[in-house]
Amino acid sequence: DTEVTQTPKHLVMGMTNKKSLKCEQHMGHRAMYWYKQKAKKPPELMFVYSYEKLSINESVPSRFSPECPNSSLLNLHLHALQPEDSALYLCASSHLGTVYNEQFFGPGTRLTVL
């Protein structure tokens, strides 16, 4: 299984809602990533988990809360988002190493905040 799956594919939420994005991989990767991508821009790294521990947080607002409950799952909890948070949220995974390893990306969740 060489796939990263993400659910839901699309999400529309109000600014007072609480929702979660889910990401799953079964490739034995111990590094997992969340990216945010606005239209016509490259992905921006948000968080990196290594061995289920948060290793990089790129100064992301606290309304985004990541969670890695086990080595196969990565969640992103959303609360009190703003319309400018509307974007494609991509999850990726890779083997860990001393160099940037090949990342396998999920199809993304397209989030709209009303």
Place this chain on the structure above:
Amino acid sequence: KNEVEQSPQNLTAQEGEFITINCSYSVGISALHWLQQHPGGGIVSLFMLSSGKKKHGRLIATINIQEKHSSLHITASHPRDSAVYICAVDKLIFGTGTRLQVFP
């Protein structure tokens, strides 16, 4: 100035043309990646390079570490090659992408 720059930003081609996309970077790197993103969002890793040249089907990627430059070539381009091509270097720094459209 971005640490990773790509050119051109937009590229159109006729089916069958040879295409080159360039990536220049200003930081020291261990590896450089070429990624392909189709409309709708899915990203596929095409190549990971630390030196020399790699070939996969109609795609060729080269890197010159001394000049801090990499190129992605597509031979005999096809409309299904239409996508955004992104160069990324380790420490997870992405270029701005090149939007390629190949017309029949």
